[in-house]
Amino acid sequence: MRKRSSRGRAALAVVAAALLGVAGCDTGGGGSPAPGTTKARAAKPAPLWDRSPSSIAAVGDSITRGFDACTVLSDCPEVSWATGSDAKVDSLAVRLLGVTGAAERSWNYAVTGARMADLPDQMAQAATRAPQLVTVMAGANDACRASASAMTPVADFRAQFEDALRILRAALPKTQVYVASVPDLKRLWSEGRSNPLGKEVWKLGICPSMLSGADDLTGAAMSRRERVQQRVVEYNRVLKEVCAKDRRCRFDGNAVYDYRFGTDQLSHWDWFHPSKDGQARLAAIAYRTITAPDPAA
Template identity: 35%
Template sequence: MRPRPSGAPALTVLLLATVLAVAGCAPQPADAGSPPSAEPSASASFVPGSLVVIGDSMSLGVASCGAPEPCLDASWAVGTDPSVDSISQRLTSRTGTAPATAAIAQLGAGVSFADAAVDSLSQKEADLVLVLLGANDACTSSMDAVTSADDFAAGYAALLTGVRQAAPEARIVAFSVPDLLRLWELGRDDPAIAKAWGASPSCRSLLGNADSDAAADVARRAEIGALLDAYDDAIARACAATAGCTFDDGAVHGVVFQDDDVSEVDHFHASRAGQATLAAAAWPAVEQALGG
């Protein structure tokens, strides 16, 4: 998710130092003749000692702390701000043990981030892996740049395969893509917000001509909505085909964000409140992955 206000610094590719892969240590491809990994045990008392999130600017907490830059303290997944009650904090409350955390996340990351993400994951201990990707595959500079449903499906399946190989015993939770059209709906009737979106080169596929009801613009947004649904279907299928993976059954996509959930920095990324809303929606799937 990448929109930013006019005049804000350009979002450059950023991979946090905590998630940089060690040179020369990329995971080796699986032996084609070896049997598939056994599904991780589904005991009801599973306590993850380590948590890794694979994602984009949402998981980095971009724009959630009053500036157009990452703020991991407010991340829905690994944040430490008590007002967010992140997945990491909820795990601590549930188990009495704070997991080690890492964010393998990049500004503007889409499903093509898979190879880099798996390389980084292979260097880490990961008992629980959360995956939230897809927004940037639909939210692009133009309709020509969006990731097709077929390409997304292939890329996401490869990502989960790589995650399973890099972390054979980890529980995986695959999340649906946030409803980007809801975020557009919240700002489209505000002239100042529509103007800010119009001045940004980001997410033109959705936010271009944000206040227009012309037939072409309505059709374009409908196409994005249908694409997000196709992405969610692909995520569900890939997760079902991956041992030890739990899908959120559309919980994240189903979040109906409110005005307070959106950052005033760019009127598109989540605020602290929005990060808390996301964490609450994501938590039931994590509980399911842990065994109830």
């Protein structure tokens, strides 16, 4: 009996040891963490899109320079939707970085009159600052030419935008890019043409392909405006498609194009460029797109 008892106790000890070993694995004490443990969760890669970047550079055209928002035919970068300091605008930089942060860590390389062909050089300048986010608003001047036939061809527009992104990526592979759609130029014509002063300023050469002969409603004039409008739609399709190929790029989903600018959102100097209120609306659209959990949100 005693011999059998000893063998029984030995067998129980082996079973107990085996059970303890299994229990140790279940509680994370084994060589690899069980699914759902802290170590397993820590191995999950960080999301590609940072919703709170700590520095911003802006590239683009007159809209980002705040043109005609403060005085006639002049830039006013302090009211820029992207990097401005004006409290009424509450720019993207201020919303993301705070007043002090915006002053120290945001840069505006946009140029009034710039077209997509100018974006590669602007992007190269922006890259020297190593920003965590670059904002892009360009394309309106490619449609706003002396005539509809002088508009930038869509293929050239695409190649120029792709070139700009390549330049940025060569220097800063992880910098994020926010791309705003080109505004609805035909709507701006429709809203602004009701103001006599605005129409006089338009005669100085603002977007002639769309705005010349502001009160001309003949078939030829309307057909010209439709051509310009269609080109803007095509530009926005390019912006969307090119941006979609870059995992760290977000297009605004045509939010700027779809925004129904009214007279309060238009410059009271030219009734075409955004006013301070219009700049604030652009800042809100950008902030909403950049901070959304998902690009489509």
